[in-house]
Amino acid sequence: MTQADHPDVLPGTVGEGLAQRGVTRREFLQFCTALTALLALPPSMASVMAEAISKARRQSVIWLSFQECTGCTESITRSHSPTLENLIFDLISLDYHHTLQAASGEAAEHARMQAMKDNDGKYLVIVDGSIPMGNPGFSCIAGISNHDMLVETAKGAAAIVSVGTCAAYGGIPHADPNPTGAVPVSAIVKDKPIINVPGCPPIPVVMTGVLAHFLTFGSIPELDSLGRPKSFYGDTIHDRCYRRPFYDQGKFAETFDDEGARQGWCLFKLGCKGPVTYNACATTKWNDGTSFPIESGHGCIGCSEPNFWDAGSFYKALSMPVSATPAMLGAAAAVGAAAGVGITWYNRSTKAAAKAAHAKVTVQELKREEK
Amino acid sequence: MNHLDLLTFARGSALNWAMMLFVAGVLLRLFEIFGLGRKADLARPRTNTLGSGWRTMFTRSLPAEGMLKRQPVTYISGYVFHFGLFFAIFFFAPHIAFFRSMTGLHWPSLPSPLVDASVVAAIVALSVLLAHRLNNAVKRLLSTIGDYVAWLVTLLPLLTGYLAYHHLFLEYTLMLALHLFSVELLLVLLPFTKLFHTFSLFISRWYNGDFFGRKGVAS
Numbered sequence: 003m004t005q006a007d008h009p010d011v012l013p014g015t016v017g018e019g020l021a022q023r024g025v026t027r028r029e030f031l032q033f034c035t036a037l038t039a040l041l042a043l044p045p046s047m048a049s050v051m052a053e054a055i056s057k058a059r060r061q062s063v064i065w066l067s068f069q070e071c072t073g074c075t076e077s078i079t080r081s082h083s084p085t086l087e088n089l090i091f092d093l094i095s096l097d098y099h100h101t102l103q104a105a106s107g108e109a110a111e112h113a114r115m116q117a118m119k120d121n122d123g124k125y126l127v128i129v130d131g132s133i134p135m136g137n138p139g140f141s142c143i144a145g146i147s148n149h150d151m152l153v154e155t156a157k158g159a160a161a162i163v164s165v166g167t168c169a170a171y172g173g174i175p176h177a178d179p180n181p182t183g184a185v186p187v188s189a190i191v192k193d194k195p196i197i198n199v200p201g202c203p204p205i206p207v208v209m210t211g212v213l214a215h216f217l218t219f220g221s222i223p224e225l226d227s228l229g230r231p232k233s234f235y236g237d238t239i240h241d242r243c244y245r246r247p248f249y250d251q252g253k254f255a256e257t258f259d260d261e262g263a264r265q266g267w268c269l270f271k272l273g274c275k276g277p278v279t280y281n282a283c284a285t286t287k288w289n290d291g292t293s294f295p296i297e298s299g300h301g302c303i304g305c306s307e308p309n310f311w312d313a314g315s316f317y318k319a320l321s322m323p324v325s326a327t328p329a330m331l332g333a334a335a336a337v338g339a340a341a342g343v344g345i346t347w348y349n350r351s352t353k354a355a356a357k358a359a360h361a362k363v364t365v366q367e368l369k370r371e372e373k
Numbered sequence: 374m375n376h377l378d379l380l381t382f383a384r385g386s387a388l389n390w391a392m393m394l395f396v397a398g399v400l401l402r403l404f405e406i407f408g409l410g411r412k413a414d415l416a417r418p419r420t421n422t423l424g425s426g427w428r429t430m431f432t433r434s435l436p437a438e439g440m441l442k443r444q445p446v447t448y449i450s451g452y453v454f455h456f457g458l459f460f461a462i463f464f465f466a467p468h469i470a471f472f473r474s475m476t477g478l479h480w481p482s483l484p485s486p487l488v489d490a491s492v493v494a495a496i497v498a499l500s501v502l503l504a505h506r507l508n509n510a511v512k513r514l515l516s517t518i519g520d521y522v523a524w525l526v527t528l529l530p531l532l533t534g535y536l537a538y539h540h541l542f543l544e545y546t547l548m549l550a551l552h553l554f555s556v557e558l559l560l561v562l563l564p565f566t567k568l569f570h571t572f573s574l575f576i577s578r579w580y581n582g583d584f585f586g587r588k589g590v591a592s
Contacts, residue, residue, distance in 0.1 A: 228375065238545060252466050252482045271470050278377060278546040304377070313381045320549070321467035322474040323392075324385035331396050331475070338397030342404020349409060 016093055016217070017056030030056065037214045040207060040286065041223065042233040054218040055093065061217055062117050062125040064155055065099040068148040069141050069175045069184055070131030074166040075101050077203035080289065093213055097125075100143070111144050118158050126216065127159040129187050132168040132175045136183035152190055161195040161222055162187060163212060170198035170229070171308035178312050188229065195222050198229035200281075202305035207286050208234045228308065230280065239302045240276035242284035245269065263299060273317040274301025281306040376546035383553035391557035398564025399572060406573065419589030429582020430575050446505045450498040457495025461488055461531065485538070492535050499528050523568050529555035 020030055034055070035048040043051075067075070079102075096102065097117035098110065105113055117125060129152065134140040138147035146154075156162055164187045167173035175184035188196050199208050212231055215223045223231040240246060248254070248268040255262035255269055268274070276284075279302050283294040296302055301317075304310040314324035374382075436448045462468055466482035473479040482488075503524055506512045533552035536542055543551070563569060 241540075249466075250485045252484045254466060270467065278380065278549065307377045308375045309378055309381070313377055314384060318474070319467060319470040320384075321471045322384075323388050323471070324381060326389045326392055326475065328475060330389060331392060334393035334396040335400050338400030339404055341397065342401040342408065345401065345405045346408025349405070 015056065016058050016060055019060065020056065027052075034214075037211055040211050040233065040282075041215055041231075042236075047218075051214065051218040055214065058217045060095040061093065061213065062121040063094045063096050063128055064114055064117055064125055064159075065096060065102075065128045065130070066148075066151060066155060067100050067143075068129065068131030068133050068152070068169070069182065070166065070168050072101055073203040074130040074169075075099070077201075078165075078206050078209055080206055093210075093217065094126075107144070114155065118155065122158040124160050125158065126213075127155055127162045128165055129162060129169040130165045132172050132182075132184035132186060133190060134175070134182035135185055136181070140182040149190065152187065156191045156194055159194055161197065161216065162191060163197045163199060163209075164188070164229075165199050165209060166204055167200040167202045167305055167308075167310070170200040173202065174311055176309070176311075196229055197222050197225065197231065200228075200230060200235075200306040200308075202310075204306070205234070205282055205286050205288065208282060226280075230306075234282040234286075235280040235306070237280065237282075237285075238277055239279045239281055239284050239296070240274075242282075243276055243296055244284070245296060258299065269296060269299075269301040271319050272301050273315060273319055275304030275307075275310070275313070275316070275320065276302040277320055279304040279307055279310075376544060376550065380546050380550040380553070383550040383557070387557055388553065391560040395560040395563060398561075399569075402564050402569055403572065406576070414587060416587075418587040420586060425586025426579035426581075426583035429585075430578045433578050433581070446501060450501045450505070454495050454498035454502065457491040457493075457498065458527075458531070460491040461495065461534070464488060489535070489538060492531055496528065496531050496535065499524065499531070519567055522562070523566050526555070526559045526562050526566075527568070530559055 031048060031052050034052040035045070038045065038048045038051055065075075095117075098114040100110070103110055103113065131141075131148075133148045133152060135149065138149065141148045143151060164170040168175060168184070169187050172180075172184050172186045175182055176186070188198070197212055199212060201208075208231070211234065212223060215221075215231075223233060226232050226235055228235075240249070243249075245266060245268045248266075249270055253262065253265075253267040254271045255265075255267045256271060257263065258272065263269075270277070274296065276296065283302070284296070287294045287297070303316045304313065307313070314322075318324070441448050460483065463472075463480075464483040465485070465488045469479055469482050506516055506520070506524075530552060533548060533555050537545060537548035537552050540548075542548070559568070563571065
């Protein structure tokens with residue numbers, strides 16, 4: 003395919019990449035329409051987005067992986083719309099990513115430095131994993147501590163995307179007792195816009211949506227108080243859950259294999275954290291729209307919320323105490339009863355003392371007073 | 374501290390302490406009341422008092438003849454409030470899950486919209502009762518700060534529960550945490566305020582019924 007085949011395609015742009023890969027304008031518009039819907043933008047923005055993205059140069063992206071499990075990368079490689087292939091080749095220029103890049107050692111680090119130099123002030127940094135503030139040796143890459151690599155790379159970035167709950171809020175490494183002193187990106191980088199895309203792992207299309215927004219408008223989407231894009235994290239799982247009517251009707255699964263569970267009733271009593279979890283699982287779903295955890299019969303564990311790992315058992319309903327036990331109340335009852343006995347003893351002794359101190363007055367004494 | 378942390382604290386340490394103070398407080402007050410004792414009544418009972426106390430526990434729960442006409446606001450709002458509160462506490466599915474986790478006992482729940490309606494009724498009744506308390510000269514003069522505190526700490530769990538359920542004013546997780554805190558405040562204050570009537574009411578009704586029964590005024 004040559005420039006002559008697509009006279010309106012500019013060299014070095016996303017549009018060129020799309021054209022080379024045989025993506026038709028119709029297909030691309032469909033993709034943009036889906037993204038605008040997901041981003042809660044007006045339908046008319048689809049063509050604007052298509053125009054902007056196709057004319058944009060491929061966005062340079064540096065992906066840093068710190069204390070993580072590679073689940074976030076696993077998730078994005080299952081990105082269905084667009085596929086990871088598309089994402090890498092068409093929308094972005096993934097200049098550095100441990101897991102996916104072919105280069106290793108010095109060559110890999112060189113790629114990062116080169117990307118930072120070539121796109122200073124314009125590149126995006128995607129981070130997955132938390133950063134240990136304890137011993138730097140807990141997690142380092144090519145002899146560079148996670149902290150130093152983040153600070154160095156963030157310096158020239160246009161914005162940072164914290165992918166996954168670990169990068170956004172500390173996640174599992176941050177959970178009590180936090181042996182590595184793990185912190186989120188936002189605890190270290192203070193002078194750059196940070197978009198949190200939490201989830202363990204996050205939904206792939208949220209990632210794509212955020213990138214598409216950045217390419218179209220050159221800015222980050224509207225965020226909530228926890229730094230998450232409102233269009234994806236605006237509602238709770240519970241409010242968008244297809245099982246919600248059962249909650250309102252009072253129909254609950256009591257165990258994972260009872261009649262209620264088979265009927266697909268609400269999983270609240272089995273510990274579902276849907277009511278306090280803000281994410282798009284119930285609407286975008288996973289695996290190309292196949293299902294999401296609740297649809298598969300397991301309650302939401304609230305993985306996209308800060309400190310979800312320390313918020314009590316996954317299998318205790320939200321209305322249940324986190325740690326109270328009947329023994330605790332039994333001990334309180336014993337203390338109360340003992341105090342009650344003490345007060346009774348005090349009351350009775352006061353009464354007895356008053357009775358003992360009571361001086362009787364005889365009729366003669368009263369008569370004497372009258373005189 | 375984010376909203377989920379606050380909720381975890383409300384469901385954790387805060388709830389543990391509130392429940393322990395509640396249980397200890399209730400036991401303390403009951404021991405104190407029973408420990409006071411009564412002088413033995415040496416007079417021969419006028420009637421056979423068997424059952425008089427138990428009957429009075431029920432009959433005194435109904436308005437005395439004519440009282441419904443003389444004090445309609447107090448009686449009707451009183452009933453509406455107490456039944457509304459009762460249904461909200463004991464028949465909302467998440468609340469039953471709470472009782473089950475602590476006692477192992479459970480029972481069927483009511484559909485959420487019905488519980489919601491009973492909460493609205495209870496809140497309206499409480500508001501009417503406060504307005505009446507402020508407008509009625511006798512009630513106003515009889516009221517102390519304790520009455521208003523009791524009114525407030527009873528209203529707060531109902532109100533925060535309602536607002537949380539309907540996602541009004543504050544973010545749900547935060548409102549749910551506030552709901553728990555308001556319940557914890559109620560639990561801590563209940564044994565030491567007039568709200569202790571939750572426990573003492575039927576005890577005193579039984580005592581009154583038995584006492585009058587012995588004097589020949591059988592219920």
